[in-house]
Amino acid sequence: MGLVLVCLAWGLAAGVLLAARGLARRWRQGRPVRVDWVAGLAAVPRRYLVDVHHVVERRPEAARMHVPTAGGLLAGSVALMLAVLPALRGSRVYWAVVAVLFAAALWGAILVRRRRRPVVPSFLSAGMFLWLPAALGAYAGGALLLALGMLAVPGGGASPLLLAPLLLAVGGAGGLLVQFARGPMRHAFAGTVWLAAHARPGRFGGGRDTALRPLDLDAPRLGALAPSDFAWTALASFDACIQCGRCEQACPAFAAGQRLNPKALIQDLVAATRGGSAAEPYSGSPAPNAPPVACRGSMDAPVIGVDAMIHPDTLWACTTCRACVEECPMMIEHVDAIVDLRRGQALMLGQVRPGAAQALRRMRDSAEPGGRPLAARADGLAALDVPVLPEGGETDILLWLGEGAFDLRYGRTLQALVRLMRLAGLRFAILGEAETDCGDLARRLGDEATFHLLAGEAIATLKARTFQRIVTADPHALHVLRNEYPALGGHWTVQHHTALLDELVTGGALRLAPRDLPPVAYHDPCYLGRYNGEIAAPRRLLDAACGTRVEMERHGMRSMCCGGGGGNPISDVDGAARIPDLRMAQADAAGAAIVAVGCPGCTAMLEGVPAPRPEVRDIAELVLDAVVTA
């Protein structure tokens, strides 16, 4: 009987290997990328135990389910395979260990079942998941009974009593193989490969890597039109999705009913690699309000389109906020996938939304998405007489104004910032008419060609001047200048205005007296928080400038987007609600009377919410109000 169990375990392993080979074959049809396998595989245990579990632990019940299921199943099966050694087969201690491991796996199977009982929560999928606990339970339960039998009858007589558990275990193993080859259990293998070959290894070990990768504009195919245009590692990452729905719950576009569900998007990409409607049907929540599509796809067929897998609106609803990425336990890079698809649509087909097409054309022609004269950017600062840094000039701080400066409301923020910098005695200047668009919007929209055009010009402008650092009140510009220009040869120290002000307050150059204000809540801009990890300085400033500070439920690295990023506002995406309305309701719920912001996009989006609503103030304005002039 012991030998039969050994055969079962080895048979299961062989089946898994075979199925894994099938998966690998499919991935190989993707774009080749070089992978450092030695370092990658060596890092897998750490990445899994530390980084993945850091995400999983945010849902303790999921962690409690996953540890016994995965641990018990894997350790139990490996232990069974070791029973090829006759010495082990005769040992009662050994069988006791096997029994404990499978008991854990059985407990895990029960917990897996409970997740979808009595009803499947909206963020989870049904389909093959519905009989996954049965397969897990049958295999673990059967193996457990057999191990107990071996304990009871040392030497392993072929008792007919053990036939039933044996059949149970064999049936369960068969079910697991199907789950592995065609169903969600493939996440175990795909996830491991993806962890080893992850496109952004810098994310592990508490690091951050959020810059989009430059695109070779001379390549014959730009971006992704079909699944085979993705890097093969990305294809593996799609297969790693376990359909836990955390991305869906975090996605602002989904919450607003804007035709995008990151989970459904990833699953649609998987289905596309498997022949569209021929694949295992997706059974989770769809992209809300998205018109139906034909569900046709293959490795080399277009993915986007009503006659393909994904409706085009889905693509343009994304604000590139990275909330999904932050929540994904499989460390999937949704934004990279979406930008790859957008690049394909924009660069190869010219298929962007009309509003975006107009903005892109203005960026190409006038170096400014609104088509406004570049000299008008500093109009809001006219009364303050900020010096303009000429070519060849030198200063300490270069103040990058950004696109928001054209807006009069945001001009008030910049005025406050300039006043504070003056009070602190800083030497600074602006670029004036020489400041062109940094290219953020073009890049998020997938128009890498226009991004390169604009970035090249901005880098040349900056290189022709001397300064210690760049300060900007626009987190989008901050991200591009700090994180994305280095790949194009532009290296500068770039600081957000809240970091500068925090430095000045901490260093004593500015003294603040907290004012007696109604509760203030800070809304983290995605591009400052999730993209750059800066969540502490703005809060320190607010604590020093305002009386009471409250937190919205979603804040810091898990904050919710205002809806302004990724070209969403100019892409005219239909939805059931507006993202900023949802966000303002959250601020209301937190009891905030003032929402403090640090981004021109957030300012415009949140101020666009109809009254009654909390007041919107930039941190610079609040700090200026609280400053004590000696």
Added chain:
Amino acid sequence: MATELRAVVLLSAGIDPVSGRPAPVGTEIRAIGLARALGARMIGLHAGPAAPVLREYAGYGLADIVCLDGAGHDPVAALARAIVSGSLFTDGTVDLVLAGRRASGGMDSGLLPYAVAERLGWPIVADVAEGQVAVPASRPPEFDVEQARPRGTRRAARVAAPCALAVHDVASCVPDFVFARTRMAVLRTMPSGLAEPSAPVTETVEERAYRRRPRLIASTATQAPGGQVLVDPPPQDAARAIIDHLRALGVLPPPAGS
């Protein structure tokens, strides 16, 4: 299509009116869109040396661009010559010339499309906002076009090939810009075939002081009924009629001494 149209789109090395940077001209982009809407095969024609900005037109769908070398001193003659030469399309003559309706501020001239049409002896329809091939199909083909008029009104017109169309800014036929196509642009240079001017061209340019243009009263700016139709009038009579009309509108001051 049995009778595929052959169109020439006149391209200028444009200037963006806001930033003053080299940029394709909006009306010429729309001219490309109109040619596509008419189902025409097209060649871009530029009087002057190949400029990088011309590649951008390829992004809007005009991949084959011919630059006329040595056309600088008489672009009208060079363009007209190239259009009738028969060397642009290998399989036939040009049916249609499309252009923007006015200059964009670069080295281009707003008069050019009209001067080229005059030189060719072809009819020209100005301010075209929309167009389609007239049905039933005829040979030579005819086009049903709509001219944009002030305050959003439109006027229908029918014109037979060969003809020229000057496209208005309100035309909605802006083609998608596809970066990948700009990489495939072919910029050919052809000799203009013009003799070098024996003496340097001395153009007599008259500069006039700025004069405020009187505002037309809005209600009269539309297609008001009435007016006169003069068929083949002597130039003097035509001028007289126009002046009388403008005086009636109050645009021109009454005659001195009245």
